[in-house]
Amino acid sequence: MLKLYGGDRSRASIVKWYLEELNVPYEFVRLDMQSGEHLQPPFLAINPMGKVPAIEVDGFSIWESGAILLYLQEKYGEPLTPEQRGTVAQWVLFANATLGPGLFIEATREKEAPRLLGGLNQALEGRTFLLGDLFSAADVAVGSMVAYMTLMLKMEFSGYPNVAAYVKRLSERPAYQKGIAIPIPA
Numbered sequence: 001m002l003k004l005y006g007g008d009r010s011r012a013s014i015v016k017w018y019l020e021e022l023n024v025p026y027e028f029v030r031l032d033m034q035s036g037e038h039l040q041p042p043f044l045a046i047n048p049m050g051k052v053p054a055i056e057v058d059g060f061s062i063w064e065s066g067a068i069l070l071y072l073q074e075k076y077g078e079p080l081t082p083e084q085r086g087t088v089a090q091w092v093l094f095a096n097a098t099l100g101p102g103l104f105i106e107a108t109r110e111k112e113a114p115r116l117l118g119g120l121n122q123a124l125e126g127r128t129f130l131l132g133d134l135f136s137a138a139d140v141a142v143g144s145m146v147a148y149m150t151l152m153l154k155m156e157f158s159g160y161p162n163v164a165a166y167v168k169r170l171s172e173r174p175a176y177q178k179g180i181a182i183p184i185p186a
């Protein structure tokens with residue numbers, strides 16, 4: 001069975017959400033990160049960087065939440081066209097390399113928020129999900145980032161109505177509730 005390695009309140013929730021969406025059976029291996037279990041040889045053999053999340057399946061292991069999402073989409077998700085795959089990769093990379101750092105780093109937040117959230121708001125115009133009607137790993141990557149912003153930065157998206165509606169829509173999904181488990185205020 002697929003093993004998902006994570007800690008309490010870690011980015012493993014992102015992967016958990018997507019595994020629940022895909023209905024893939026998995027075992028959650030909770031590492032005691034307080035005591036540094038993620039820095040011990042057994043876990044370093046899975047991820048030499050000593051970071052979670054990581055997954056192990058059929059003797060194969062992979063880490064970095066974005067890479068894991070893309071792998072799971074390819075292995076268990078609906079077949080996508082090359083253009084859809086490219087678009088999913090674009091949003092997953094945007095979530096982890098641009099949106100997260102731009103908004104979680106206090107020094108850049110004020111400058112980056114209008115541009116990044118404004119752009120996301122525009123991209124969501126007339127769309128249910130980032131690929132249109134099809135839910136994908138892109139929504140897990142971007143959706144979990146905006147959910148974390150709601151929870152950790154107490155951000156509200158009142159100036160970005162499409163983003164606010166999108167976050168609410170995602171948070172109502174049963175798989176989100178099992179994985180991320182962050183209530184989004186009404």
Ligand SMILES: N[C@@H](CCC(=O)N[C@@H](CS)C(=O)NCC(=O)O)C(=O)O
Nearest residue numbers: 010011050051052053063064065066
């Ligand atoms: N870019 C990585 C970030 C991984 C990461 O920083 N994970 C944190 C937990 S959320 C971690 O393992 N921290 C432990 C440490 O740095 O010692 C990803 O998205 O997977």
